[in-house]
Amino acid sequence: MKQKLDIIKIGGDLLDKPETLLSVLKMFSENKNLKILVHGGGKSATKWSEKLGLKPKLIDGKRITNAENLEIVVMIYAGLINKSVVAQLQSLQCNAVGLSGADLNSIRANKKSNPDIDFGFVGEIESIHISNLNVLLLSNFCPVFSAITHNGKGQLLNTNADSIAAQLSIAFSFTYEVRLLFCFEKSGVLFNSQDENSVIPILQKQNYLALKEQGIIKDGMLPKLENGFLALQNGVREVCIGKPEIINGNTNLFSKLSL
Amino acid sequence: MKQKLDIIKIGGDLLDKPETLLSVLKMFSENKNLKILVHGGGKSATKWSEKLGLKPKLIDGKRITNAENLEIVVMIYAGLINKSVVAQLQSLQCNAVGLSGADLNSIRANKKSNPDIDFGFVGEIESIHISNLNVLLLSNFCPVFSAITHNGKGQLLNTNADSIAAQLSIAFSFTYEVRLLFCFEKSGVLFNSQDENSVIPILQKQNYLALKEQGIIKDGMLPKLENGFLALQNGVREVCIGKPEIINGNTNLFSKLSL
Numbered sequence: 001m002k003q004k005l006d007i008i009k010i011g012g013d014l015l016d017k018p019e020t021l022l023s024v025l026k027m028f029s030e031n032k033n034l035k036i037l038v039h040g041g042g043k044s045a046t047k048w049s050e051k052l053g054l055k056p057k058l059i060d061g062k063r064i065t066n067a068e069n070l071e072i073v074v075m076i077y078a079g080l081i082n083k084s085v086v087a088q089l090q091s092l093q094c095n096a097v098g099l100s101g102a103d104l105n106s107i108r109a110n111k112k113s114n115p116d117i118d119f120g121f122v123g124e125i126e127s128i129h130i131s132n133l134n135v136l137l138l139s140n141f142c143p144v145f146s147a148i149t150h151n152g153k154g155q156l157l158n159t160n161a162d163s164i165a166a167q168l169s170i171a172f173s174f175t176y177e178v179r180l181l182f183c184f185e186k187s188g189v190l191f192n193s194q195d196e197n198s199v200i201p202i203l204q205k206q207n208y209l210a211l212k213e214q215g216i217i218k219d220g221m222l223p224k225l226e227n228g229f230l231a232l233q234n235g236v237r238e239v240c241i242g243k244p245e246i247i248n249g250n251t252n253l254f255s256k257l258s259l
Numbered sequence: 260m261k262q263k264l265d266i267i268k269i270g271g272d273l274l275d276k277p278e279t280l281l282s283v284l285k286m287f288s289e290n291k292n293l294k295i296l297v298h299g300g301g302k303s304a305t306k307w308s309e310k311l312g313l314k315p316k317l318i319d320g321k322r323i324t325n326a327e328n329l330e331i332v333v334m335i336y337a338g339l340i341n342k343s344v345v346a347q348l349q350s351l352q353c354n355a356v357g358l359s360g361a362d363l364n365s366i367r368a369n370k371k372s373n374p375d376i377d378f379g380f381v382g383e384i385e386s387i388h389i390s391n392l393n394v395l396l397l398s399n400f401c402p403v404f405s406a407i408t409h410n411g412k413g414q415l416l417n418t419n420a421d422s423i424a425a426q427l428s429i430a431f432s433f434t435y436e437v438r439l440l441f442c443f444e445k446s447g448v449l450f451n452s453q454d455e456n457s458v459i460p461i462l463q464k465q466n467y468l469a470l471k472e473q474g475i476i477k478d479g480m481l482p483k484l485e486n487g488f489l490a491l492q493n494g495v496r497e498v499c500i501g502k503p504e505i506i507n508g509n510t511n512l513f514s515k516l517s518l
Contacts, residue, residue: 051311052310052311071339074338074339074342074343075334075335075338075339076334076338077338078337078338078341078342079333079334079335079336079337079338079339079341079342080330080333080334080338082337082338083333083337083338083359083361083362083407083415084333084415086359086361086362087361087409087413087414087415088413090361090364090409090411090413091411091412091413095363095364095391096361096362096363097356097358097362097363098358098359098361098362099356099357100342100345100357102342102345102346102349102355102357103342103345103355103356103357104354104355104356104400105349105354132354132398132400135394135398135400139391139394141363141391141394148342150345150346150349152349152350153350154346154347154349154350155346156342156343156346
């Protein structure tokens with residue numbers, strides 16, 4: 001039987017308030033399975049960009065990462081947030097090691113190609129190097145990933161954290177029984193975004209496609225669900241979305257994906 | 260016989276120009292011993308502080324690290340510089356993993372205590388956790404340290420990179436034959452700071468103390484030499500100071516410390 005591995009993505013509002021983040025990291029550190037944490041950036045990159053007088057560059061509502069934006073996200077995601085999270089996990093007796101995809105050549109990506117828009121230094125994941133990461137897991141180290149990858153030629157790339165979590169899950173599902181958890185401030189995928197009690201407990205792919213078509217599921221939920229279904233289709237045992245209480249099974253209110 | 264381990268500190272002007280840094284990293288990646296890189300911050304923290312409109316806080320000419328300054332150095336040292344160095348080393352086939360002292364609880368420090376000045380979030384090294392780092396070395400991973408440590412209670416601390424290099428060297432000298440190299444833009448310890456040919460090839464501790472007394476050796480050279488002699492006194496086999504060409508023995512012009 002394969003050993004269990006939990007890959008846990010935290011994002012959204014969970015990262016922006018220090019006391020919320022600490023409580024999430026407590027829950028994470030109490031989970032005794034082998035585990036990997038993946039964190040997004042919350043609102044901090046925007047906050048620091050504003051401090052520096054940089055305006056977000058958007059084309060068709062999509063964020064563009066130019067050279068200056070890339071420096072900011074590397075500083076914030078791989079530096080400030082990642083190392084703060086690691087220091088806090090260490091204080092909670094979790095032997096964390098903060099990584100970007102460049103570290104140990106763990107996640108290689110290519111610049112996202114799109115015929116219409118040049119997104120700049122945004123990476124689409126090409127490959128995951130499992131063997132180096134497995135050395136860490138087998139030593140009971142806990143990898144903590146920021147959403148930065150590299151192209152193998154010295155270039156760092158800004159990469160979607162949900163994709164990193166899903167691709168890590170898929171890559172590890174050959175050797176582990178992987179559970180992928182997307183944690184954020186809501187209780188799951190909601191029928192009505194204003195009603196926390198409207199959680200869809202089991203979301204089947206065909207229902208997801210219909211709800212997306214109707215515009216009921218939208219925005220930031222789409223990359224989580226696209227990545228979540230991709231993971232399920234590629235060997236990941238279980239994919240759940242909800243509040244961080246799902247990490248240790250301390251809530252019945254969450255959404256579980258189903259094919 | 261103990262296996263060889265090179266601990267190489269790079270700092271000063273080597274970090275500020277991308278083409279210089281790349282050439283240094285090429286030399287580093289061509290060194291085939293087990294190795295650890297420790298990097299300072301160069302002028303980048305000052306540059307980014309200015310962009311943010313922050314003025315460096317000095318008391319008696321000594322830099323103070325307040326909460327805002329700490330965020331900047333964590334962002335720049337552990338984020339931007341560390342991950343850029345790692346991505347470039349990976350492109351040179353060196354399997355680098357970027358670390359702060361919080362990662363794997365590798366370097367613990369306490370807030371520097373001084374009866375007269377509160378230096379703020381500045382760390383004095385208390386202990387090095389060798390066993391976790393040894394897992395990395397034995398897997399042929401190459402640790403790359405930024406000059407950030409932690410106190411084990413969730414607090415990151417700004418820490419002198421020369422001290423990190425020396426304390427790592429001392430800690431590893433129980434299991435490895437350690438060579439500690441301080442690389443910067445000059446050819447070594449100079450009798451005359453204006454004359455690159457005035458390198459002191461072998462600097463004995465008693466000569467160092469006399470030259471320091473006379474004000475011939477001063478400023479940024481002092482922490483390197485204090486740390487260098489400390490390392491020699493505590494089991495480190497060899498301590499040299501000079502241009503990065505010393506990494507692979509491609510120059511005869513450098514200073515070697517002697518007790």
